[in-house]
Amino acid sequence: MNQINKESKSRIIVKKKKKSKKKRIFIYILIFLLLVIGGITAYVVSLWNKAEDVANESYESDGREKSDYRDTIVDPAKDHVSILFVGIDSSEKRNNGTHALSDALILATLNIDDKSVKMLSIPRDSYVYMPDTDEYDKITHAHGRGIKATIETVENLLEVPVDYYVRLNFNAFVDVVDSLGGITVDVPYEFSEQDSNDSKNAIHLEAGIQELNGEEALALARTRKLDNDIERGKRQQEIMKAIAKKVASVDSLLKLDESMEAVGKNMSTNLTFSEMQSLVKYGLSSELDIETLNLSGTDLWTNRYYLQLNEEDLLNAKAILKNHLELEGTSDNLENTTEVQ
Numbered sequence: 097m098n099q100i101n102k103e104s105k106s107r108i109i110v111k112k113k114k115k116s117k118k119k120r121i122f123i124y125i126l127i128f129l130l131l132v133i134g135g136i137t138a139y140v141v142s143l144w145n146k147a148e149d150v151a152n153e154s155y156e157s158d159g160r161e162k163s164d165y166r167d168t169i170v171d172p173a174k175d176h177v178s179i180l181f182v183g184i185d186s187s188e189k190r191n192n193g194t195h196a197l198s199d200a201l202i203l204a205t206l207n208i209d210d211k212s213v214k215m216l217s218i219p220r221d222s223y224v225y226m227p228d229t230d231e232y233d234k235i236t237h238a239h240g241r242g243i244k245a246t247i248e249t250v251e252n253l254l255e256v257p258v259d260y261y262v263r264l265n266f267n268a269f270v271d272v273v274d275s276l277g278g279i280t281v282d283v284p285y286e287f288s289e290q291d292s293n294d295s296k297n298a299i300h301l302e303a304g305i306q307e308l309n310g311e312e313a314l315a316l317a318r319t320r321k322l323d324n325d326i327e328r329g330k331r332q333q334e335i336m337k338a339i340a341k342k343v344a345s346v347d348s349l350l351k352l353d354e355s356m357e358a359v360g361k362n363m364s365t366n367l368t369f370s371e372m373q374s375l376v377k378y379g380l381s382s383e384l385d386i387e388t389l390n391l392s393g394t395d396l397w398t399n400r401y402y403l404q405l406n407e408e409d410l411l412n413a414k415a416i417l418k419n420h421l422e423l424e425g426t427s428d429n430l431e432n433t434t435e436v437q
Contacts, residue, residue, distance in 0.1 A: 150360035151369035158366045159244050163257035170259050173374035176421045178205045179367075180250055181336070182263040183317075184239060196265075198239040198246060199318065200332050203254065205420045206375070212385040214420050215336065216254075216413055217329030219391065223402035224253050234402060243364075253410075256417045260367050266292045268362030269317070270310030272339065278307045279338040284331070285322055289315035325403060326390060333388040340386070389413055 162169045170177050183200030201218040220236040228238075228245045238249040247258045270292055273279055282305045291298035291311050299315035301308075308316065317335050320328045367375075391413060396404040 147372075148369050150363075151367070151372055153360050154363045154365050155368060156243075156364040156366060158247060158261060160247075163251065163259060165251055165255070165257035166259070170257075171374070172206070172208075172259075172371050174208065176205065176207050176209075177259045178203060178257055178417075178421060180204075180247060180258045180261045182239065182243065182246060182261060183269065183332070184263060184265050196239065197236045199236070200329075201235065201246070201250065202329075202332065202336065203250060203256075203258065203417070205256070205417050207420050207422070210385070212387070212420070214387050214389055214417060215333050216389040216391070216417060217326075217333055218250065218253070219325040219329055219393065219403050219405075221325055221401065221403040222253075222391070222393065223396055223404050224249060227252050254417060255414050256421060256423065260365065260371070262363065262365045262367070264359070265362045266314060268359055270314050271362070272359060273308070273310035273313045276339070276342045278309050279313055279335070279342050280305065280307050281313070281316065281334060281338050283308075283316060284327075287315075287319055287322055289319045289321070291315065326392060330388065330390055333390075337386055337388075389416060 181200070181202040181204065182198050184196040185199040197220075199220060201220065202215050203218065204213055204215045206213050218235060220234065222235045223232055224235045225232055226238055226245070227248045228241060235246075235249055235253070238246040243261055243263060247261060251258050283301050283303050285303050286301065288297040288300045290296050292314055299312055301312060301316065313335055317328070317332050391405055392409050393403040393405045396402040
């Protein structure tokens with residue numbers, strides 16, 4: 097009987113040891129998970145703080161309280177808004193700073209209800225009216241007089257408000273793409289192009305879908321040797337979509353720190369940090385719909401070369417953007433319009 101009791105006690109002790117061991121393993125796993133989660137949380141908090149620093153460093157007022165095409169000040173947390181993306185051809189070598197010519201102009205309208213974005217590329221040689229000088233010229237020249245002149249010119253051309261602007265130079269573009277580990281795009285044809293230091297034919301790309309680093313992506317965005325400014329605008333839109341897709345991917349989380357550093361040194365915007373926070377919902381939307389729009393035109397030679405925009409295309413683009421922003425009195429204008437491609 098004593099022997100049976102001893103064996104029974106022995107089994108109980110073994111079970112307790114097994115349970116104790118399992119419990120310790122569970123605790124170890126729990127501690128490990130807490131450490132991982134804590135580390136990620138600390139990293140996210142660090143990113144958040146850095147994002148706020150970058151936003152504060154990059155903030156630059158456009159000198160307006162609101163657009164003249166708005167009755168009231170907009171709030172991106174609840175209103176449809178527009179953002180003008182301005183790529184400028186500036187560098188230390190050129191020493192042209194914030195008054196460089198604009199090399200890329202893309203107006204994006206954001207609809208908060210359906211989390212959709214429409215991006216219209218405006219060719220840099222477009223022959224347009226400049227409100228600040230009361231004359232016609234290439235739209236790229238407006239930025240030579242600053243961001244406000246560019247915004248007013250775009251608003252006058254499209255008859256829609258420009259609520260916000262984001263201005264990036266070539267250095268930011270190159271650094272952001274590199275910090276993300278490159279982007280995947282479809283190169284339409286083989287070509288050679290200068291790099292950001294203006295070294296001729298420094299970049300050579302073959303045709304086809306491929307991974308591009310910052311300098312290569314910039315070359316693709318800039319070149320127009322084998323086509324024209326309109327096609328270049330389309331490529332710039334595709335590159336922006338590729339960057340947005342890469343930023344939204346999980347494997348880019350740990351690279352955002354470098355991306356923000358790159359942007360902070362080379363960006364200016366009138367978006368405050370809180371307004372940027374309101375725009376995050378667009379990036380987090382799994383069904384974000386990004387549609388690209390483009391204008392067409394014909395060659396115009398006077399004292400120099402210009403692009404004369406096609407009036408029908410321009411009217412259609414205006415109606416589409418107004419409707420997307422749900423501006424008053426625009427629904428009737430859309431009855432006979434088609435999407436601008």
